[in-house]
Amino acid sequence: MRLFDVYPINDIAIERALGSTVWDDKGTEYLDMYGGHAVISIGHTHPHYVRRITEQLSRYGFYSNSVRIPAQEELASLLGRVSGRDDYQLFLCNSGAEANENALKLASFLTGRSRVVAFRRGFHGRTSLAVAATDNPAIVAPVNRTENVTFLPFNDAQALEDCFRREGDRIAAVIIEGIQGVGGIHVADDEFLRRIRELCDRHGAVYVADAVQCGYGRSGRFFSHDYAGVDADIYSVAKGMGNGFPIGGILIAPHIQPRHSMLGTTFGGNPLACAAALAVLEVMESENLMQNAARMGGLLMDGIRGLGTMQNVRGRGLMIGFDPPAHMKDLRKNLLTKQHVFTGEAKPSVVRLLPSLALSEADALRFLQALRTEAEAFPTHPETTKP
Numbered sequence: 001m002r003l004f005d006v007y008p009i010n011d012i013a014i015e016r017a018l019g020s021t022v023w024d025d026k027g028t029e030y031l032d033m034y035g036g037h038a039v040i041s042i043g044h045t046h047p048h049y050v051r052r053i054t055e056q057l058s059r060y061g062f063y064s065n066s067v068r069i070p071a072q073e074e075l076a077s078l079l080g081r082v083s084g085r086d087d088y089q090l091f092l093c094n095s096g097a098e099a100n101e102n103a104l105k106l107a108s109f110l111t112g113r114s115r116v117v118a119f120r121r122g123f124h125g126r127t128s129l130a131v132a133a134t135d136n137p138a139i140v141a142p143v144n145r146t147e148n149v150t151f152l153p154f155n156d157a158q159a160l161e162d163c164f165r166r167e168g169d170r171i172a173a174v175i176i177e178g179i180q181g182v183g184g185i186h187v188a189d190d191e192f193l194r195r196i197r198e199l200c201d202r203h204g205a206v207y208v209a210d211a212v213q214c215g216y217g218r219s220g221r222f223f224s225h226d227y228a229g230v231d232a233d234i235y236s237v238a239k240g241m242g243n244g245f246p247i248g249g250i251l252i253a254p255h256i257q258p259r260h261s262m263l264g265t266t267f268g269g270n271p272l273a274c275a276a277a278l279a280v281l282e283v284m285e286s287e288n289l290m291q292n293a294a295r296m297g298g299l300l301m302d303g304i305r306g307l308g309t310m311q312n313v314r315g316r317g318l319m320i321g322f323d324p325p326a327h328m329k330d331l332r333k334n335l336l337t338k339q340h341v342f343t344g345e346a347k348p349s350v351v352r353l354l355p356s357l358a359l360s361e362a363d364a365l366r367f368l369q370a371l372r373t374e375a376e377a378f379p380t381h382p383e384t385t386k387p
Contacts, residue, residue, distance in 0.1 A: 010336065017044030020356050020363045022342070030336075033367050034344040038181065038213045038319070038354035041240030042283040046358075049243055052279035053272060062270050071274035078281050079251070083222045085235075089252040092269030096212030096238035097125025099248040100175065102263050103234045104129050107173035107206035110256055115170040117163060117205075119154045121183030124175060124210055133175055135183070154180065155189045160199065168203035178224030181213035181354075184346040185314055185321025193228035200233070207232045212248070213319070216240040217284055217357055220294030220317035227316070240357070245276035289357040293317040296359045303368040309375050320353040321346065328378050339370035 013025045020043060022030045032040065042049060056071070063069070076090040093099055104116055118124070118133040125131060131139060132146045150167075152159045164171065174196050180186040200207040209215075209232035214224040216237060225232055233256065238248030248268075252258075267273075284290065297317040304313045304322055311323040324331040332351050335341045344352035355363075 019043040019046075020359055028340060030340045030342055031363060031366055031370070032342050033353050033355045033359075034342045035240075035354050035356055036244070037239065037344070038218060039239045039242075039244055040356045041216055041218070041243050042280055042287075042289065043356045043358040044244075046243070046279070046283055048283055049276065049279040052275045052282075053245065056271050056275035059271075061272055062267075064266065065264075065269060069269060069271060069274070071271050071278065072269045075269075075274045075277050075281075078278060082281050082285060083235075083251065084226075085231075085251050087254045088235075089254065089256070089258070090249055091252060091263055092247065092249045092273070093265050094246050094268050094273075095125070095248045096210075096236065097127045097130045098265070098268075099212060099236035099238050099250050100124045100130040100133070100208070100210060101127055103208045103210075103236045103250050104133070104173055104175065106234060106250070106252065106256065106263065107208060109262060110206060111172045111204060113170055113172035113205075114148045115167060115172055116149045117160070117171055117174040118149055118151055119176055119180075120151055121154060121180055121186060122151075122175075122177060122210075123180070123182035124177075124212075154183075154186060155192050157192055157195045160192075160195060164199045164203055164205075168199070168205070171203060171205040173206040173208050174200055175208040175210055177210045177212075177214055178227075179214040179219060179316060179319050181319070181352070182346060184350045185319060185352055187224075187314060187316060188228075190228040193225055194230055197228075197230040197232075206234060209235045211235050212238045213354075214316075216280075217290040217293055218317055218319050218354070220290060220297060222290065224316055224319070241280060242273060242276040243280050245273055247273035247277050284357070287358060290317075292359070293357045296355075296361065296364050299361065299364050300353065300368070303364075304371065307372055307375055310371075315353075318353065318355055318357060318359060321350045323350055324375075328375065331374055331378075334374045334377070335370060339374060341367060341370050 014022045015025045016023050020032050022032050080086040120135050122135050124133045132144050133149050178188050209225045211223045233253045235251040241247050294317050301313050304310050313322040332343055
């Protein structure tokens, strides 16, 4: 049997990892500035994380949600405190797409409505309604297509107001990333997020904050939406929640009431996943990783801007994007093959940085030096040459 060939891959086989460093099977060392799509939140193979999962596995690995799982209750309590959402409720699942599916389903149950407002360049997952609310027709199969999703321009308050004026009594939810990830690191304006809150309140719709990539401390605050000073009705989380162990969830405001069988999952909230998620939060607290993300993010963005060659440097905390000039189209490839630095991309040519929240200053400076070296290796572009 062969693997189903859906991923463009680099011919690199990682054998071991520690912190922000990985080594391949040939012994080559790489600096990880991408964290496997923002998944590695506390660093690779953190000893507390390894110990937490190992201890849980030595007791038992799995049982279903038909019995009480104390680790779920422990996780809900700690997550409520660290996120500042003590009064919210937690439903656990396995991935970001599943979290967004359940968030939108819950919004529809609550309101009795079917319309979802999403935004251009947004990404919410690859399953059913999550992919239907994702602005990428290439990954939406015919079975996923629906007329229930309205796409609006990102950060366009007038378009949002016009939409609510036309169909506010049909809108179940507005779903928005506080910082668009796959779409190219575009930050939602604080005032725009406040307007969403206001319009959802006025029309009885549910504000869904997709924090799958931009949440869990990555922006320097627990949710990037927190910069706007508003609370969403539902937050979806995953990626950095488990530092590589599959887990996702939705944080649900207290005014939304549950009923049995409304939502469900087989593997969601299993003891191993909860052990991983508890370890992440414990390390985030003990090592002040949100503060580190804010500080290292500032250092990186200042350093990238200081090169004078990269365009549109943007983001918050350790969720950073920038645009190399056209003549540096191979910059990201060269960073990997020549400098041994992993970075991410967004089409058409955005370089994305999503390193561990525990990124050290030494590793941040190492990246900036690698970036400078590769940027200076390109011949001067004709358009920038002085006469």
